Amino acid sequence: MSFLSVTYILLFYAATIILFVGVGRRIYKYAKTPAPLKIPTMPAPTTKVGVAARLTREVVFFESLFKANLWTWIFGWMFHASLLIAFFRHLRYVVNSDTFLIGPVIHWHLLQLAGQYTSFTLIIGLAGLLARRIFVDRVRYISAPSDYLMLLLIIGIGVTGALMTFVAHTDIVALKDFVIGLFTFSFSALPTSLLLLLHLGLVIVLMIIFPISKLLHAPGLFFSPTRNQVDNSREKRHIADWAKPLDETRGKS
Amino acid sequence: MADFETPKLKEYPVIPNLVDDVMKGSSPFIAKPLHNEPLGFPGELVEGWKDKAIDKMEDLLGKYRGLQVYLDSCVKCGACTDKCHYFLGTSDPKNMPVARQDLLRSVYRRYFTFAGKYFPKLVGARDLDKGVIDEWYSYFHQCSQCRRCSVFCPYGIDTAEISMAAREILDTVGVGQKYCNEIIAKVYKIGNNLGLPEPALKMTLEDLEEEIEEETGLPVKLPLDVKGADIMLITPSADFFAEPHIDGLKGYAKVFHEAGISWTISSYASEAGNFGMFIGSYENMQQISTRIREAAIDLGVKRIVHGECGHAWRVAYSFWNTLIGPFDFLDPNYPVPQHICEFTYDLIKKNKLNIDKTQNDHRTLTFHDSCNVARATRMGDKPGGQFDIPRAIIKAVCNNYVEMDPATTKEATFCCGGGGGLLTDDLMEIRVKGAMPRMEAYNEVVEDYGVTNLACICAICKSQFSKVLPYFNEKGAPQKFSMDMVVSVHQLVYDALVLTGQKFGDELDAHVAAMEAAADD
Numbered sequence: 001m002s003f004l005s006v007t008y009i010l011l012f013y014a015a016t017i018i019l020f021v022g023v024g025r026r027i028y029k030y031a032k033t034p035a036p037l038k039i040p041t042m043p044a045p046t047t048k049v050g051v052a053a054r055l056t057r058e059v060v061f062f063e064s065l066f067k068a069n070l071w072t073w074i075f076g077w078m079f080h081a082s083l084l085i086a087f088f089r090h091l092r093y094v095v096n097s098d099t100f101l102i103g104p105v106i107h108w109h110l111l112q113l114a115g116q117y118t119s120f121t122l123i124i125g126l127a128g129l130l131a132r133r134i135f136v137d138r139v140r141y142i143s144a145p146s147d148y149l150m151l152l153l154i155i156g157i158g159v160t161g162a163l164m165t166f167v168a169h170t171d172i173v174a175l176k177d178f179v180i181g182l183f184t185f186s187f188s189a190l191p192t193s194l195l196l197l198l199h200l201g202l203v204i205v206l207m208i209i210f211p212i213s214k215l216l217h218a219p220g221l222f223f224s225p226t227r228n229q230v231d232n233s234r235e236k237r238h239i240a241d242w243a244k245p246l247d248e249t250r251g252k253s
Numbered sequence: 254m255a256d257f258e259t260p261k262l263k264e265y266p267v268i269p270n271l272v273d274d275v276m277k278g279s280s281p282f283i284a285k286p287l288h289n290e291p292l293g294f295p296g297e298l299v300e301g302w303k304d305k306a307i308d309k310m311e312d313l314l315g316k317y318r319g320l321q322v323y324l325d326s327c328v329k330c331g332a333c334t335d336k337c338h339y340f341l342g343t344s345d346p347k348n349m350p351v352a353r354q355d356l357l358r359s360v361y362r363r364y365f366t367f368a369g370k371y372f373p374k375l376v377g378a379r380d381l382d383k384g385v386i387d388e389w390y391s392y393f394h395q396c397s398q399c400r401r402c403s404v405f406c407p408y409g410i411d412t413a414e415i416s417m418a419a420r421e422i423l424d425t426v427g428v429g430q431k432y433c434n435e436i437i438a439k440v441y442k443i444g445n446n447l448g449l450p451e452p453a454l455k456m457t458l459e460d461l462e463e464e465i466e467e468e469t470g471l472p473v474k475l476p477l478d479v480k481g482a483d484i485m486l487i488t489p490s491a492d493f494f495a496e497p498h499i500d501g502l503k504g505y506a507k508v509f510h511e512a513g514i515s516w517t518i519s520s521y522a523s524e525a526g527n528f529g530m531f532i533g534s535y536e537n538m539q540q541i542s543t544r545i546r547e548a549a550i551d552l553g554v555k556r557i558v559h560g561e562c563g564h565a566w567r568v569a570y571s572f573w574n575t576l577i578g579p580f581d582f583l584d585p586n587y588p589v590p591q592h593i594c595e596f597t598y599d600l601i602k603k604n605k606l607n608i609d610k611t612q613n614d615h616r617t618l619t620f621h622d623s624c625n626v627a628r629a630t631r632m633g634d635k636p637g638g639q640f641d642i643p644r645a646i647i648k649a650v651c652n653n654y655v656e657m658d659p660a661t662t663k664e665a666t667f668c669c670g671g672g673g674g675l676l677t678d679d680l681m682e683i684r685v686k687g688a689m690p691r692m693e694a695y696n697e698v699v700e701d702y703g704v705t706n707l708a709c710i711c712a713i714c715k716s717q718f719s720k721v722l723p724y725f726n727e728k729g730a731p732q733k734f735s736m737d738m739v740v741s742v743h744q745l746v747y748d749a750l751v752l753t754g755q756k757f758g759d760e761l762d763a764h765v766a767a768m769e770a771a772a773d774d
Contacts (some may be wrong), residue, residue: 036535038571041403042628043636058407068332068405076330076407093319104709130329137271139331141346142355144377146368147329173311191474196591212367213376217408220326225319226409229629233571234588237578242316242533250543250577 005178005190008200012182014223015207021210023219036240044231046096049075051230058227072132079154082118086161089115091170119162126155134179150213160199169195257682258687259724260342260689262696265278266660269344276345276686280391282679283431291438292537295427301410302426303381307364307737309425313418314365316535320418323410324361327351333402333412338667339395342686347392350402350412356392357419360385368516390428393419395683397673398531398564399624416673417533420498424532432677433528437565440541445490445524447665454520463768465503470727470756471762473510479517481553484509487525487545487569488560489712498715499742504743505749508597511606516558522548525565526712530572531674539576542568546577555584558591561741563623563711564672566592566644570630592632594710598642607751610652616706617653618745619698620644621691621712621718622666637663643742644712650749655702661694669709671717688721694732696725699733706740715739 045051057063062080066073088111097108130151133143164170171191181187190196209215222228240245286296299305314321333350335341347353355377362369362378369378379385398413405656423429431763439448449457458475465473476482485511492502509516522544529538548556559569561740569590574580580589588595600606620643640663648654661667668686698704709715722734756764 030318030322033315033321037575039319039414039629040401041409041411041664042631042639046266046634046636058409059407062407064405064409065330065407068336068407072330072332105538122568131328133329136331138268138334138346138349139329141271142329142331142334142349142351144329144375146376146562151376209368210449214326214328217326217328218565220322221408222410223318223322224326225322226403226411231636233574234590237574239575240316246536246539251547 001187001189002192004192004197005187008190008197008204009182009187011204012200015204019207019210024217026211026216027223030219034240034242035225035229036243038229038233038238040229040231041226041229044229046231048230055174055222055227056214058221071128075125075128075132077125078121079129082122082125085111085115085118086122087100089118093176094183099107116165118159119165122158123155123162126151126158130155144214150215153206157202157206160195162200164193164195164199168193168195251252256508257685259685262689262693262725264697266341266690266693268339271346272344273346276339276343276348276395277388277391279680279683280387281675281677282431283390284431284434288431288434288438289424289427289429291441292429292532292534294424295436296427298427300387300491305387305428306381306422307360309422310361310364310418313421314361317414317418319411319414323354323408323414324358324640326408327354327358327410330407332405332407333341333410336402337396337412337470338401338523338670338690339397339683339687341588341688342670343395345395347388348395350406350410350595353392353396354410354412354415356385357415361633368461371625380446381638386423386426386428389419389495390423390430391427391584393423393544394430394675394680395687395754397624397668397675397687399668399672401624401665401668404628413673417530419533420531420674421533424534429534430674432489433532433674436526437528437541438525438530440528440544444521444544445493446496446526446528447490449490449493449523451520451523454493454518454523458518461499461503461506465506466768467765468761469507469752470761471510471752471754473506473752475506476515476517476681478520478552479515479681480551482515482517483511483554484556485522485549486516486558486560486593487522487563487565487570488518488593489525489562491521491712492524492560492715495712495716496719496735498561498712498743500717500744500747502743504741504745504750505558505560505593506745507747507752508593508600508606508743511750512596512600517552519545519548519555521551523526523694525560525562525569527565527568528646528674530568532721533543535576538568538572542573548689551580556587556591557583557589558593558596561591561710561712561743563625563713565712567625572618585692592642593633593743593747594642594646595638597743598633598646607753608650609751610650610702610749612749613651613745614653614744616651616740617655617702618629618647618651618657618706618740619657619695619704620647620742621657621669621695621714622662623709623714624666624668624672626710627664627666642663643708646742647708650745655698655704657698660681667691667694669711669714669717670721672713674712676713678716684717684729685721685724688725689732692722696733706738708740708742708745710742715741 170193174191177188396416402412632642666689717734
């Protein structure tokens with residue numbers, strides 16, 4: 001096996017550990033930090049089921065963003081939906097078309113077909129977001145270099161992916177062996193294609209920066225008190241552990 | 254105070270182009286040691302303030318999940334950038350919610366994140382220095398914590414939470430705001446924001462009783478410190494003396510009278526307002542509201558009803574149970590606290606009030622949703638009751654009602670411009686400019702529908718609008734906006750509610766004459 005293959009194997013393991021440990025630690029931190037006061041943005045649901053529905057609408061449809069700005073919503077939603085489809089399309093490097101998910105849950109051929117073209121919607125969505133960042137003075141004002149680089153990074157992943165689909169095919173059978181090898185610890189060589197190396201290299205970078213960047217918005221949404229709290233403050237006493245001792249000291253002092 | 258130009262009211266709302274640093278000079282007066290110390294804060298900027306500020310930030314990050322999540326999650330999508338009334342009114346980019354958050358986030362990143370520690374330029378992280386402290390002090394006092402941005406943020410990032418944290422850090426290092434801290438110190442000393450002592454309060458209430466009797470011929474009472482009353486009314490102290498607030502208080506009294514229920518005001522807890530929220534201090538917020546718990550226990554009341562106030566209703570509705578609960582000493586058949594609008598609406602629904610709507614026919618009303626009521630509380634048992642119930646009351650007592658542009662009402666309502674601890678004369682410029690988006694929507698209904706009055710359910714909104722409306726009159730043109738356009742919702746109730754046995758015409762004149770004769774004796 002080539003030095004390059006070994007390097008990528010090691011990088012993938014390192015990136016995976018960083019991604020899962022990093023995001024896991026962050027989620028642990030969010031989960032253990034209390035929200036001492038009831039601050040849902042009203043009107044808010046009065047039941048937990050209602051809150052689940054609110055969060056689902058945010059995750060699936062980007063409800064608040066839709067209210068805020070139609071262009072950002074169109075580009076943002078297009079990009080995220082494309083990413084989801086791209087993720088499922090890439091399952092073909094890990095599972096076979098006869099596994100349990102396929103068939104009843106996912107229409108394999110439709111997915112593969114649609115997946116080819118979602119690289120375009122992904123790139124269009126990201127390009128739209130980048131254009132807003134550059135040309136809308138308010139968005140330009142709030143952008144740091146990392147905000148541009150993040151978009152360019154994912155555009156890079158999308159473009160190299162699209163090129164492999166439509167211009168310079170890579171050996172996907174060998175690639176599948178490589179990927180399955182990562183899961184089963186029976187390693188095989190990575191096909192040597194510059195586009196593939198670039199594509200995977202950028203994905204590795206994305207995995208590594210996920211837990212230390214604004215990509216934390218993904219877990220963050222689920223822990224956002226303005227979105228995940230039930231409006232029931234009059235009915236149920238809500239109190240954080242750190243505030244409990246204050247019950248004793250409150251009053252004339 | 255610097256001179257400034259009142260923004261022109263445009264026919265259609267326009268998102269302004271950015272003008273850097275126009276509001277850089279806007280800062281409220283700094284608190285003196287005598288304002289800070291009663292709140293448990295150092296009197297002035299402390300030695301080693303930098304480390305203390307970072308330590309406080311760490312402390313808050315561990316105590317408030319919202320703060321931690323919001324500082325991490327922003328993707329700078331720009332959804333909030335055109336949502337803040339202070340940005341729309343000033344064009345200062347640092348008044349865009351995300352840019353305001355970034356004043357704090359940049360420091361958070363520098364000291365608490367990997368990227369900010371090792372690649373500060375890349376992620377817009379910066380060191381904390383005195384310039385940053387000054388900038389925080391200026392721009393976190395150009396936020397009224399109205400939460401409009403949080404409605405539109407895809408992650409629900411609430412700039413109010415950031416601004417509260419920033420103010421608490423500032424207080425911790427001795428950089429307090431005079432207006433808020435002086436008022437809180439007054440509450441601790443006297444019991445209300447105005448520093449109105451018990452004898453003055455008693456006299457005011459007696460004067461009001463006399464006024465109501467002159468207008469109705471009936472002895473409607475405003476009881477003070479009555480033990481064993483059913484209801485304790487907690488209302489902003491502005492209701493005791495300011496116009497148009499006081500007419501709202503008369504309205505509550507008339508409603509209680511007609512309901513035939515015993516009620517009382519407490520001189521010990523003669524304030525609904527809780528500026529502890531504005532400065533982001535859990536402990537101060539709790540200390541201030543504890544007076545209410547103590548007064549309720551002391552007077553032995555069964556229920557607490559809350560007057561018209563925005564931020565205070567937020568503290569009461571959303572935080573009281575946390576801060577001063579449980580309320581096991583009160584009647585469990587009623588919500589604690591209950592808003593006066595819920596109380597009145599209940600009576601209207603049950604047809605217990607005799608309403609003569611024509612008494613308000615000289616007015617055409619529109620309703621301003623107060624930011625805190627709209628986006629931080631509820632009324633009634635359904636989400637959105639905070640919008641529907643006040644409107645239902647107004648429509649029950651008035652014939653002429655018009656809505657403002659729906660992009661500026663309900664959950665999307667614009668703040669009056671004076672909330673969040675900004676209702677002070679040293680911040681007049683930001684108050685006037687921040688009122689512009691609301692004024693544009695109000696101007697539209699004044700022009701198109703001949704609206705004569707703006708109904709409010711918040712003491713701060715009422716004071717703010719009374720003060721800033723006249724600024725928007727064009728020089729030379731006939732006066733379009735006057736302070737008496739601002740009315741309390743319960744003032745409208747007062748005017749339309751006909752009490753059982755109420756006297757009119759000659760009978761009322763005779764009663765008033767008898768009252769005067771008795772007073773002369």
